[in-house]
Amino acid sequence: PGSAPDFSRNPMKKMVQVQVGSLVILDCKPRASPRALSFWKKGDMMVREQARVSFLNDGGLKIMNVTKADAGTYTCTAENQFGKANGTTHLVVTEPTRIILAPSNMDVAVGESVILPCQVQHDPLLDIMFAWYFNGALTDFKKDGSHFEKVGGSSSGDLMIRNIQLKHSGKYVCMVQTGVDSVSSAAELIVRGSPGPPENVKVDEITDTTAQLSWTEGTDSHSPVISYAVQARTPFSVGWQSVRTVPEVIDGKTHTATVVELNPWVEYEFRIVASNKIGGGEPSLPSEKVRTEEAAPEIAPSEVSGGGGSRSELVITWDPVPEELQNGGGFGYVVAFRPLGVTTWIQTVVTSPDNPRYVFRNESIVPFSPYEVKVGVYNNKGEGPFSPVTTVFSAEEE
Structure with a gap:
């Protein structure tokens, strides 16, 4: 015994959502014995085969290179000698999501505020979600709220970074997602700061009026050190004072300089300040205290x-x-x-x-x-x- 077509076990999809330009297949597979023949209508119009539209052996409808005009309600009617049945599918065609203003590589100084743009053109039918990744990790705007904030309207996922720090150097990716597609764009950010403190400041030799110092460089904070200043402090000075040095020598990572015009028989400690294009950095820790050697006096009362x-x-x-x-x-x-x-x-x-x-x-x-x-x-x-x-x-x- 045969049976009429029946969609209850294999209903047609209520809605199929695709992007402009893609290929779509609308299924029509009712249970029927013998096998049913199908024909399709879009709205009230019969669907005919043409260059982009073809009927499949199993009753399905295939549309290639979909356009906005293909959107609508498609009804499949299936029939055999025992009866007929139909089902409908709503085809939604959306424009692809495109990033129209993407973040670009940037070079900034510590303390500045920057905006990385991420603006998209998307189909009004689609809901859109923005996410930012920093060096591969999803940005948590609640946790990093002191530096990171999402700014801009609904079609904009611009990222604002306030009071940027050295640790914010790296790769930023804006990821845009809709129900049907996702696009992303990346940019590198270099943050430059003033140099870190020089390290291992030592007094290698001392005479009555000179001291030979050595030190190693600290971090350059993405901007090379241009100069070093030597400062000295004695029990008689008010705070740290700059002192004169004869040009320093660089041997690998170790720098040396000879401080001149010191006073004999005075206890000194020294520290070094590095500078780059951004400015002067934190001073090094002081050297150990050393006393210059004795000399005959040079100043009369x-x-x-x-x-x-x-x-x-x-x-x-x-x-x-x-x-x-x-x-x-x-x-x-x-x-x-x-x-x-x-x-x-x-x-x-x-x-x-x-x-x-x-x-x-x-x-x-x-x-x-x-x-x-x-x-x-x-x-x-x-x-x-x-x-x-x-x-x-x-x-x-x-």
Whole structure:
């Protein structure tokens, strides 16, 4: 016994969605015995075979290179000697999704804000979803909200990156998905910053006025280091000061420079600051503290003067030499004086480096008479210069 066509076990699809230009097959496979013959209508019109449209042996309808005009409701009627039945499928034809403004490779500095565009043209029938991948990982806008934000309207998935950091260098992919297709576009972002701190700062050699330093470079933050500045600090300085160096040498990753014009017998520590096109970076950690070697003093006391005092006294005063200019241990003063017109100097030693005066007492001193006076310096390493000669008067009569 035979049976009429019946779609209940194998219903036709309610809707088939395809893109313009693709190939589509609409199935029509009811149960029937003997096999049913099918014919197709689109709306009220019979479908005829033509260049793009053909009927398949199993009753299906094949349309190649689909156009928007092919969209509509297709009905398949199946018939044998026991009866007939029909089913319908709605064909939806959509325009392909296209990225019309894609992100491009960018080169930016730390702290800037950038927008990576991702704008699409898509069929209004389709819902659209944007996603961004950074170095292969899906961006989580809740978690990375301090830097990443999606901006733009419904057809735009622009990515804004605020206050960009070195860690944001890499590959960004905008992925656009609809129910029928997906497209993506990628861009590389290079973030450049000021250099990282130089490392391993060491004092390799020290003399009385020079120090040879070595260090290795830190990270260049995608922009090569152009220069290094050496800074020094002593117990007498206010913070870090730049110091003069003779040109450095680069041997592989190790740099050396000789600091010049240091003061003898002073404790120094050094640090290095690297600069590139973006700017100066964080300073290195300081070197260990080192003391320059001793040398004979080079600076005489200033403001040598005097006068006054009691009868038979010659009072001589000066500004003591500060510790950082004493150049060594065992520092003191040599006070020399002579009555105006006399050729030989009387000399005496003052052993305290902080002492600002010396008083010569002698009954033979004539009241209020002029003396030539000069004050020199010495330390463990030898004698230094005298101050210029100045005239000082002995005490007056009481």
